[in-house]
Amino acid sequence: MIDHITSGFAFDVLRILGIDGRGGAVVTAAMNVVSQRQERKDIVKIQDRELKPSEVDRIALIAPKATINIIRNYEVTSKKVVELPQVIRGIMKCDNPSCISNSREPVEAQFRVDQREPIRLRCYFCGHIMEREDVLKQF
Ligand SMILES: [Zn+2]
Numbered sequence: 001m002i003d004h005i006t007s008g009f010a011f012d013v014l015r016i017l018g019i020d021g022r023g024g025a026v027v028t029a030a031m032n033v034v035s036q037r038q039e040r041k042d043i044v045k046i047q048d049r050e051l052k053p054s055e056v057d058r059i060a061l062i063a064p065k066a067t068i069n070i071i072r073n074y075e076v077t078s079k080k081v082v083e084l085p086q087v088i089r090g091i092m093k094c095d096n097p098s099c100i101s102n103s104r105e106p107v108e109a110q111f112r113v114d115q116r117e118p119i120r121l122r123c124y125f126c127g128h129i130m131e132r133e134d135v136l137k138q139f
Contacts, residue, residue, distance in 0.1 A: 001045045001071055004081075005063040006117065007032050010042035013066075016058045016139050017051070025049060057091050060084040061135055064116050086113055088121060092138050096128040 005013055010029045014020070019027055028045040035041045042063075051059075051068060059066055060082035070078045088111040094101050101109040101123070111121035111130065118132040 001043065001069045002059065002063075003041070003043050003067045003069055004035070004065045005042035005044065005059075006065070007040035007042050009062050010044050012062055012136055012139070013042070013044050013059055016062075017046070017049070017055055019046065019049075054091060056082055057088075058139055061088070061091075061119050062132060062139075064119070084113060084116060084119075087111070087124075088113065092121075092130075092135065094123045094126065094128055095130055095134055096123065096126050099123060099126040099128060101125050 002013060008031065010031050014027070014029065019025070021027060026047040028043075030043040032040050033043060056068065061084065064082065064084045066082045068080055068082065069076050089108060092109060092111070094109050094111075096102070099109075101107045107125065110124040112124060114120040114122045114129070119135055120132075121130045121135065122128070123130070
């Protein structure tokens with residue numbers, strides 16, 4: 001179960017996980033639920049699905065407060081908050097076509113996190129800014 005997703009982004013989380021409902025797994029999504037702290041949030045429950053680290057990294061970019069809860073026999077056996085590092089590497093490309101990270105040089109794209117929510121990333125090489133919508137287009 002993925003809890004505390006930024007409200008309105010449950011479908012993006014499902015898209016990041018490649019879940020379109022046609023794989024047969026039981027999927028439950030709740031949107032704009034009021035949390036105990038009186039904030040709106042989305043929740044996604046997926047049966048029998050483990051998350052890869054690269055998927056968790058992508059979820060952290062759009063829902064930095066999300067928690068990944070593993071439930072076995074109706075009990076939460078582990079609970080952890082996604083981590084949004086200060087530097088993002090390896091999961092996205094820079095939008096600027098003339099950036100050195102998009103050339104034939106063996107340079108891996110790298111971004112500094114300027115703002116956490118909504119996310120704003122700054123390319124380490126060319127300074128290009130990428131906002132949440134730009135990030136979502138790549139997922
Ligand atoms: Zn760049």
